[in-house]
Amino acid sequence: MNRVVMVIGGGGRESVLVEKYSLSPHVSKIIAISGNDLMQFVSKKPLITFPNIKTTDKNEILKICRLQKVDLIDVSRDDTVAAGVSDLLRKNKFSVLGPSKKAGKIEWSKIYSRKLLKKINIPQPEFKVFDSQKHGIEYLKSQKEQQWFVKADGLAGGKGAMPAKNNNEAISAIKSLRQFGRSGEKFLLEKWIKNNNQIAEEFSAFALSDGKSFKILGYAQDHKRANDGDTGENTGGMGASFPPLLIDKNIEDQVDKIFEKTFAELLKRKTPYVGVLFLGGILIGKKVYVIEFNARWGDPEGQVIVPSIQNDFYELGAAVATGKLNNISLKIFKTPRVCVAVAPHGYPISKKHIGEEIIGVLKFLKNKDTKIYGAGIKFQDKKLVTTGGRALHVVGEGKNIKEAREKAYNVINKIIKEGNKLHYRSDIGWRDIRRLK
Numbered sequence: 001m002n003r004v005v006m007v008i009g010g011g012g013r014e015s016v017l018v019e020k021y022s023l024s025p026h027v028s029k030i031i032a033i034s035g036n037d038l039m040q041f042v043s044k045k046p047l048i049t050f051p052n053i054k055t056t057d058k059n060e061i062l063k064i065c066r067l068q069k070v071d072l073i074d075v076s077r078d079d080t081v082a083a084g085v086s087d088l089l090r091k092n093k094f095s096v097l098g099p100s101k102k103a104g105k106i107e108w109s110k111i112y113s114r115k116l117l118k119k120i121n122i123p124q125p126e127f128k129v130f131d132s133q134k135h136g137i138e139y140l141k142s143q144k145e146q147q148w149f150v151k152a153d154g155l156a157g158g159k160g161a162m163p164a165k166n167n168n169e170a171i172s173a174i175k176s177l178r179q180f181g182r183s184g185e186k187f188l189l190e191k192w193i194k195n196n197n198q199i200a201e202e203f204s205a206f207a208l209s210d211g212k213s214f215k216i217l218g219y220a221q222d223h224k225r226a227n228d229g230d231t232g233e234n235t236g237g238m239g240a241s242f243p244p245l246l247i248d249k250n251i252e253d254q255v256d257k258i259f260e261k262t263f264a265e266l267l268k269r270k271t272p273y274v275g276v277l278f279l280g281g282i283l284i285g286k287k288v289y290v291i292e293f294n295a296r297w298g299d300p301e302g303q304v305i306v307p308s309i310q311n312d313f314y315e316l317g318a319a320v321a322t323g324k325l326n327n328i329s330l331k332i333f334k335t336p337r338v339c340v341a342v343a344p345h346g347y348p349i350s351k352k353h354i355g356e357e358i359i360g361v362l363k364f365l366k367n368k369d370t371k372i373y374g375a376g377i378k379f380q381d382k383k384l385v386t387t388g389g390r391a392l393h394v395v396g397e398g399k400n401i402k403e404a405r406e407k408a409y410n411v412i413n414k415i416i417k418e419g420n421k422l423h424y425r426s427d428i429g430w431r432d433i434r435r436l437k
Contacts, residue, residue: 002028003314004068008055008085008098009076010034012341012393013299015373016306017074017313018043024314031068033061037384038374038392041365051378056083065094072097072317075275078155081295082108086274095321102271104295106262110160110188111153113293120261123289125149125190136174136189140167147192150174154183158236159348161292163192193282193289201431202291203244203251204301205279207259208316210325211272214263216256218308218332219247220301221431226348228427235348236390239340239428241401242304245435246283254288255279262293274320303373303393304337337397338405338429340412341390343376345421348389353421357383358391360415370411371395391422401432 005021007014007030018030019042027045035049048068053060055077065073075086075098084101098104106113117124130136140148145166150173152160160180164170170189177184193200206217221244226232258279266273278294278301297306309316310331319328344353358377361384365372376389394415396407405428412424 001026003071004029004031005314005317006031006033006065006068006070006073007076008033008061008073008080010036010049010051010055011299011375012339012373012390013297013302014076015039015042015375015393016303016371017076017297018047019373020306020309020313021074021317022047024312026312026314029068031064031070033064036374036376037378038361038365038372041362042371042373055080056085058083058085058088061085062088062092065089065092071095072314072321074098074317076296078104078107078294078296082155095318096274097317097320098275099273099295100271103266103273105271106266106273106277106293107295108155109153110151110292111186114188116262116265117290120265122258122261123287125193125289125291127188127190129186129188131186133174133177136187137171139189140170140174143167147194148173149188149190149192150177151188151190152177152180152184153186153188154180156180156183159234160184161234163234193284200282200284201246202280202282203246204240204298205255205259205281206297206301206305207277207279208320208325209263209273209275209277210320210323211267211274212323213326214259215325215328215330216252216259217276217330218242218305218334219244220298220304221246221429222298222301223425223428226423226425228425233348237298237300237341238343238425239338240298240300240304241339241405241429241432242301242308242337243334245401245432250286251281251283251288255281258288258290300339300341300393303339303371303395307337307371307395307397308332308334335397336399336401336404337395338401338408339393339395340408340424340428342392342394342412342415342422342424343390344386344388345423347423351388353386354388355380355385356421357385358415358422359384361392364411364414367411369397369407372411400436401429402436405429405433
């Protein structure tokens with residue numbers, strides 16, 4: 001069959017989706033908007049990228065879908081969902097795997113998400129909503145010293161949730177919301193959840209929904225902070241491990257119930273959810289609390305979970321888009337994987353290393369047990385250079401988390417960046433490594 005698939009996005013998450021769709025015998029061509037220059041090395045089918053098209057430009061995207069006669073569009077980015085791209089494409093009779101703008105509000109408005117969860121009695125942190133910095137700061141000055149999360153209401157490139165160890169740090173975080181523009185005009189103050197005065201453990205869970213039914217795809221653990229030991233700035237994600245040894249039947253049962261109640265509430269609101277829903281959870285004792293929802297695959301969690309799905313990816317995506325998910329029997333292989341993000345030195349704050357060369361990548365693209373997925377990277381004058389943000393993701397797999405991690409780091413250690421300015425965490429998967437001992 002000669003099906004054409006479009007993947008909207010250009011990071012590591014979209015790279016693994018391109019690879020997975022290209023493995024389907026139904027698919028003859030892949031379109032990526034905007035794509036990246038390493039996608040061509042993972043796609044098994046002809047690939048066309050549109051690096052100059054914004055992922056929020058719905059009219060241009062619609063034009064390309066018509067021109068290329070696209071059969072299925074996978075909307076993988078948060079800003080694409082918030083821009084209403086899925087809505088316009090569905091209106092024009094295209095099959096879309098991705099939520100509508102209204103259903104996707106569960107991510108692009110953290111305030112909406114918190115209020116929704118409160119209505120359906122899902123455990124979550126204590127929170128308070130503010131529409132001005134002045135009121136938030138006044139409130140903090142009236143509170144006893146404690147730890148907080150300050151969260152911008154809108155999308156902030158994965159950096160809108162800022163931890164604060166005390167009230168003064170929370171006040172500084174509130175003042176920094178200006179950097180997010182309109183996304184930071186409204187915000188949440190959330191009390192830091194602890195377990196016997198220790199930081200509780202977080203995890204990510206993913207489910208597919210066709211608006212009527214859903215299936216859980218799997219779990220992963222992200223590493224958000226920039227530096228080893230979970231220190232430094234919050235980032236879009238410095239790495240992920242799969243499957244987390246933390247997850248047991250008790251957690252699975254709770255997560256299943258949370259997804260069931262959430263999808264049911266969205267359907268009740270006449271905003272049925274079609275696509276992947278990401279649940280960011282935290283375990284307190286034996287109880288799961290919801291930290292956030294994302295209306296998409298995680299990045300870098302997608303890079304370790306998507307390869308585990310053994311179903312024909314086109315058939316799976318088409319079933320979701322057409323309301324026939326119940327016809328699919330999921331096949332998930334839980335081969336351990338570790339994904340390590342590699343970024344320019346100074347990420348996520350400094351941008352002075354953009355445009356610097358990364359060498360040694362191409363020779364490792366065909367390793368049997370290791371994958372390299374491009375993100376903020378491009379060919380320039382026959383050289384691979386950084387374009388900003390995370391440059392690439394290296395994924396290793398093995399018989400256990402220790403072996404998978406070793407394979408990923410073996411490749412990273414052989415990739416040398418000009419001036420030795422590559423930045424990556426050396427402890428991805430550390431919790432499960434500790435559990436293995």
